[in-house]
Amino acid sequence: MSNILVVLESRDGSLRSASLEAVGAARLIAEVSGASVLALATETCELDAGVLGAAGADLVLMAKTSGHSAEGAAATVARVAKEHQASVVLLAATVRGRDLTGRIAALLETGFAADCTALDAAAMTFTRPILGGKAFTTVKINGPVAVASLRANFFAAAGREANAEVQEVVAEAGLSRVTAINAQSGGRPDVSEATRVISGGRGMGDAANWNLLEAVADAIPGCALGASRAVVDSGWRPHSEQVGQTGKTVAPELYIAAGISGAIQHLAGMNCSKVIVAINKDADAPIFKHATYGIVGDALEVLPALAAELQKLNL
Ligand SMILES: Cc1cc2nc3c(=O)[nH]c(=O)nc-3n(C[C@H](O)[C@H](O)[C@H](O)COP(=O)(O)OP(=O)(O)OC[C@H]3O[C@@H](n4cnc5c(N)ncnc54)[C@H](O)[C@@H]3O)c2cc1C
Structure with missing residues (x-):
């Protein structure tokens, strides 16, 4: 049976809330299709199997590598997606998620829907705003894997009583690596994630x-x-x-x-x-x-x- 793969994003070693929302969105699809939800962290970070299980994940995979590499992360996601026969790959539509979405779709030779605000789990379609938010379009991805990035605050973690198993996976190497991020938000939440x-x-x-x-x-x-x-x-x-x-x-x-x-x-x-x-x-x-x-x-x-x-x- 195919699986749903969610790419987890961390900052300063902690999971970002938008990733938990993506896990919740994956759970919506899993409830309809009977698939399992796999959550993959592309770099070493603090992962709470209880929190991820409650959000909707069945299995948590963590690639052991420090520091973010866009090419490395995309290659890890593509390999894991193939190994686990993923039919859907979801990401948070953060700056990093936007960077990865196209790369992953290219490696999987499929299409993607970016910045989605809703999904129809039965029809496997995604809704995304166009023309600066003046209209919405419904997208069906005809490739072998549906890759989609989800806008923060439009989906919710599942909130179920479940634990997820955690396994380590090998990380693919990338040509470049982020060595430092200088946050400027002065201790407040990031504007794109705040409620x-x-x-x-x-x-x-x-x-x-x-x-x-x-x-x-x-x-x-x-x-x-x-x-x-x-x-x-x-x-x-x-x-x-x-x-x-x-x-x-x-x-x-x-x-x-x-x-x-x-x-x-x-x-x-x-x-x-x-x-x-x-x-x-x-x-x-x-x-x-x-x-x-x-x-x-x-x-x-x-x-x-x-x-x-x-x-x-x-x-
Ligand atoms: C290609 C392109 C991309 C752009 N991207 C963005 C973007 O990402 N984000 C963005 O914001 N803009 C963007 N802009 C600019 C956008 O067109 C506007 O110029 C900009 O949003 C105006 O900012 P503002 O509302 O702060 O200023 P103004 O349009 O000057 O409005 C100021 C408002 O404050 C009110 N005001 C004045 N004094 C007071 C007071 N004391 N108390 C209460 N109200 C007061 C006025 O009545 C007025 O309505 C873009 C423009 C282009 C061409």
């Missing part, structure tokens, strides 16, 4: 006013900071925080946009957010057409009031 995000735009007026956004973020557990491109281009915030077409794609439960107009290129990166709160002093700002809740007012006055109320809730 709560507060972003600032040019309407914040100055980089010094970011303490107002930070105060709101501090009052909301797990809240990441984001920014519009205008802010990043002005040098107020690092590019790692940019949300949008040329930045990161986010889909949190809560997205607060302060002083952001709602340009199409910004919307492309955040309009799949579940609840959108817009703060803008212009009642006609385009962002209000996409917002669940809108506050017309000066962000420099609204944000301190919002932070004060949130602090009272002691979330």
Whole structure:
């Protein structure tokens, strides 16, 4: 019987939450097809068989190698996929996942669907946004293996009572190896993975006013900071925080946009957010057409009031 292979991604030796969501998505397919879910870490990292089993994995495979190599990881995944007759290979649509997806599909001589937001386990089709999120397309992969990357926060770990077995596998060598990653997020969650995000735009007026956004973020557990491109281009915030077409794609439960107009290129990166709160002093700002809740007012006055109320809730 064919298997479903999930590529696990780690950062600083710890598993990324988006990988657990991919394991949960694989479990959805396994429930329909009766296949087993194999979770493969392409480099040595801390793996909790209980957590992975609960998320949906039946077997956990860990390639023993330190440091990431894109070619090496892709070759390891392709070999393991063939050895275990995988009919589906899933990855998180992170920066690294995007890098690996095409490489794996090429090695397996098949097609792939990138950045998927839904799947139909019975039809084995994937849904992905196109045209900057204005439309969705359904993709069926006709090759021997369906390779797909899944957008963070659209799938969930299975949450079942099960343990997974852990086995070691040989890692393939790569031509290049990542030796260091210099994180710039200042201890907050990565904006593309966080379930709560507060972003600032040019309407914040100055980089010094970011303490107002930070105060709101501090009052909301797990809240990441984001920014519009205008802010990043002005040098107020690092590019790692940019949300949008040329930045990161986010889909949190809560997205607060302060002083952001709602340009199409910004919307492309955040309009799949579940609840959108817009703060803008212009009642006609385009962002209000996409917002669940809108506050017309000066962000420099609204944000301190919002932070004060949130602090009272002691979330
Ligand atoms: C190829 C391409 C790719 C792009 N990629 C991206 C991308 O990835 N991400 C992205 O964000 N943009 C992207 N852009 C840029 C995009 O078109 C917009 O220029 C940008 O999003 C505008 O940022 P902004 O909303 O912060 O600024 P503005 O459009 O200048 O809007 C500022 C808003 O703040 C409001 N405001 C002003 N003062 C206050 C106040 N005191 N309180 C409350 N509100 C206030 C104003 O009413 C206004 O609505 C891209 C553009 C191109 C051409």
